[in-house]
Amino acid sequence: xxxxxxxxxxxxxxxxxxxxxxxxxxxxxxxxxxxxxxxxxxxxxxxxxxxxxxxxxxxxxxxxxxxxxxxxxxxxxxxxxxxxxxxxxxxxxxxxxxxxxxxxxxxxxxxxxxxxxxxxxxxxxxxxxxxxxxxxxxxxxxxxxxxxxxxxxxxxxxxxxxxxxxxxxxxxxxxxxxxxxxxxxxxxxxxxxxxxxxxxxxxxxxxxxxxxxxxxxxxxxxxxxxxxxxxxxxxxxxxxxxxxxxxxxxxxxxxxxxxxxxxxxxxxxxxxxxxxxxxxxxxxxxxxxxxxxxxxxxxxx
Amino acid sequence: xxxxxxxxxxxxxxxxxxxxxxxxxxxxxxxxxxxxxxxxxxxxxxxxxxxxxxxxxxxxxxxxxxxxxxxxxxxxxxxxxxxxxxxxxxxxxxxxxxxxxxxxxxxxxxxxxxxxxxxxxxxxxxxxxxxxxxxxxxxxxxxxxxxxxxxxxxxxxxxxxxxxxxxxxxxxxxxxxxxxxxx
Numbered sequence: 406x407x408x409x410x411x412x413x414x415x416x417x418x419x420x421x422x423x424x425x426x427x428x429x430x431x432x433x434x435x436x437x438x439x440x441x442x443x444x445x446x447x448x449x450x451x452x453x454x455x456x457x458x459x460x461x462x463x464x465x466x467x468x469x470x471x472x473x474x475x476x477x478x479x480x481x482x483x484x485x486x487x488x489x490x491x492x493x494x495x496x497x498x499x500x501x502x503x504x505x506x507x508x509x510x511x512x513x514x515x516x517x518x519x520x521x522x523x524x525x526x527x528x529x530x531x532x533x534x535x536x537x538x539x540x541x542x543x544x545x546x547x548x549x550x551x552x553x554x555x556x557x558x559x560x561x562x563x564x565x566x567x568x569x570x571x572x573x574x575x576x577x578x579x580x581x582x583x584x585x586x587x588x589x590x591x592x593x594x595x596x597x598x599x600x601x602x603x604x605x606x607x608x609x610x611x612x613x614x615x616x617x618x619x620x621x622x623x624x625x626x627x628x629x630x631x632x633x634x635x636x637x638x639x640x641x642x643x644x645x646x647x648x649x650x651x652x653x654x655x656x657x658x659x660x661x662x663x664x665x666x667x668x669x670x671x672x673x674x675x676x677x678x679x680x681x682x683x684x685x686x687x688x689x690x691x692x693x694x695x696x697x698x699x700x701x702x703x704x705x706x
Numbered sequence: 707x708x709x710x711x712x713x714x715x716x717x718x719x720x721x722x723x724x725x726x727x728x729x730x731x732x733x734x735x736x737x738x739x740x741x742x743x744x745x746x747x748x749x750x751x752x753x754x755x756x757x758x759x760x761x762x763x764x765x766x767x768x769x770x771x772x773x774x775x776x777x778x779x780x781x782x783x784x785x786x787x788x789x790x791x792x793x794x795x796x797x798x799x800x801x802x803x804x805x806x807x808x809x810x811x812x813x814x815x816x817x818x819x820x821x822x823x824x825x826x827x828x829x830x831x832x833x834x835x836x837x838x839x840x841x842x843x844x845x846x847x848x849x850x851x852x853x854x855x856x857x858x859x860x861x862x863x864x865x866x867x868x869x870x871x872x873x874x875x876x877x878x879x880x881x882x883x884x885x886x887x888x889x
Contacts (some may be wrong), residue, residue, distance in 0.1 A: 412859075414839040414840045414841045415840075415841060417839070417841075417847075417859045418839065418841040418842075418843055418847045418859060419841055421847070421850050421851050421854050421856055422854060424851070424854070424856045425854035425855060425856055428855070428856060440857055442860045442862050443862065443865065445834075445838035445839055445862055445863070445865070445866055446834050446838060446839050446840055446866065450827065450830035450831065450834065450840055451830075451831060451834075451875070452811055453788070453811055453814035453815065453818065453823070453824075453827055454814070454815065454818040454823055454827055454828075454831065454875065455815060455818060455819075455873060455875045455878075456736070456737045456738070456811075456812075456815055457873050458869070458870065458873040458875045461869045461872070461873060462834075462866065462869055465865050465866070465869060502737075509869065509872050509873060510869075512872050513865070513868040513869045513871065513872035514865045514868050514869065559791075559792070559793040559794055559795075560792075560794075562794075563793070563794030563795075563797060563798055564794050564797055564798070564805075564807070565798060574794075574798045575798070598795070599756050600756045600757075600791050600793035600795070602756070602757070602791055603791075604790075604791045604792050604793075605757065605788070605789055605790070605791045607826030607827075607829075607830075608785075608788045608789060608824055608826055609761060609789055611761075612757060612760045612761040612764075612789070613791075615760045616756055616757075616760055616791075619760075677855070679854050
């Protein structure tokens, strides 16, 4: 199956390891991810400034995907997915907005939004199109029962109507379900849906950092070994900003991408998935049973 | 861009003659602002807001109440309206379906038109005009990508520049800046 593959800014240029893991998984399931040089910024940064500019910037990407003759544009960034989904839905349903944006597109790049495709986050795409049964069948490496704290990210879940309510925005489960197939243990932790604060990083860094700090503490308190995300900017916040002196915690939380876990279970190695060897070992090699951890880890570890 | 409500010169009472009763309708005409007048001030939004939990300067209920009252200048010039992290926590829990995240965006759009945009967002659009993306591309990124068996990224800002020119967003900003300097 061919789908348009939308990277956005932060996956293309900051979190390539996420890109790598997604490409390996897609190959495994015969999903052809089609890149395009016409895919640029999704338009999200323009939303607070000018609604028309926001719609038109997002629409140029949707139009580029429509021209590829595919049914889906698959994105790996939560915010790009939400932006493209929101604009795709609005332009399909609201004739007045569609005419307005098509006028802008026609005058600027000589193109037109037709509304022929659907937007999907990669995780949702494999969850729905490949399905848990097929994914389970393809797993060749049973992973250690590593305690993984899932972070869904706001724009994977909300606003729920632009995602056809495929997930419960209050009690989400798709990432837990996918990870559970591999042998790892998805753990619940306090305030699991807390926002990473990425969107206001440039407006109020202290507030964003304190949001990151609290999340890391909650993950640590739940005795999770790693935090798994499926959004590049959540990764930047919890990974890069974990080193910020304002965080001031005496433990480390490794941050990885949910598809990297799936990739290991599908038989790919750390290098192919852009993972640190030390982190990959947690999942693959026999571990000593840590005394402080809960029973299910001790029993298997 | 100081919030007028946090300074020592805070007014003891509000002068009704200084209020703009049309401000709420102005917001409701913006895309996303339609439901602002449904707000009954229950405070669910601020109770579930992850930003408000860390920074009391951001209080979505207060911003909406100020907007409904007609404190137009105070709302549009406040830093607080730029503190929404667009997490949609309030959006999914609001009992009146005010769609606060979208209302905030509508207010930001009005503020932007009047030259109050937060500088970080302006910088974002300038970057888009330069590269088509919010992150700059250098040799380094493509070397890294090659090692991970990912295809190279090309810079391609042409269509973005044409769209920004057509909507006139950057020109409008220049105009606002000049107006602000003259005023």
